[in-house]
Amino acid sequence: MSFKRVMFASTAAAVLAACSSVPYAQREAQRTAAYEAAAGAPVSSFHFFTPLWSWEPLGTDEVAIYTRPREAWLLDVPGCNQLPFASAIGLTSNMNQVSVNFDKVLTGHGQFPCTITRIRPIDVARLKALQQEQRQIQAQPREPARD
Template sequence: MRTPFRFFAVLAASALLASGCAANGAQRDADRLALYRSHAGEPVDSIQYLGRYNGWTPLDDGAFALWTRPNEAWLIEVHAPCNDIEYADTIGFRDLGGRISARFDQVYIGSHSMIPISCTIREIRPLDVKAIRADEKKLREVRQQDATAQAQPSGAPPSGT
């Protein structure tokens, strides 16, 4: 269920993108993290994990989305900084009994160029995947409109008139 806060968070992210404030990568990453957080449910103690996941999306040095199924994802926040999580090639988990637990288990970040590091999981929250996809689509449309508007020479009438 959407709350008024979520609506305003998405509206604010859209306004930032439309105004061109999100031109740099760091701001765009912050906006994406805010979007995921706005669609995250209440924290859970643990989730079922049978050693496989569909993918993951790094959000910053302290958070990522873990996709356990195509339409199921979790916002995993670790004790930051978890260096190079944005650039990792692989992630893995130390779990007990097929469950990943907040405050007890760790995520291992691996890359070809570094020794794997571990970060303790601070919080796990379910994500509303449909709402995230819908809002990401809206944000892409806003970016496309902004790019189109910037590409038109000033003083030229809009195409189709």
């Protein structure tokens, strides 16, 4: 890829990011609040069969793990500073079981593993409904132009 194309793509991405009407911190807070609202009561463990379906970091203290398209878990990992910057993660498990205070989230080679201190199941259907509500806009008609 030529230098001009790279510069154009990065400039376009920066302009599009700047066009968002909702500040980044507010979007992050809304996203985390939706996961918190959809999370159930804490459990001591869950079954985990590799590969991991998907994951989403929620700051440095929480991560949402999707083990299947409709099965997700909210893991508390306090002080996991590399989590927001990780391009991939892993989970430790014992006999396909991820347990509180025993298993860890791995964020990369040379990084300290992050201990899982709490596990909560996520109601994925409820999460999607909450996220859809957050996407609703309140449109108002424009006032007629005055000449």
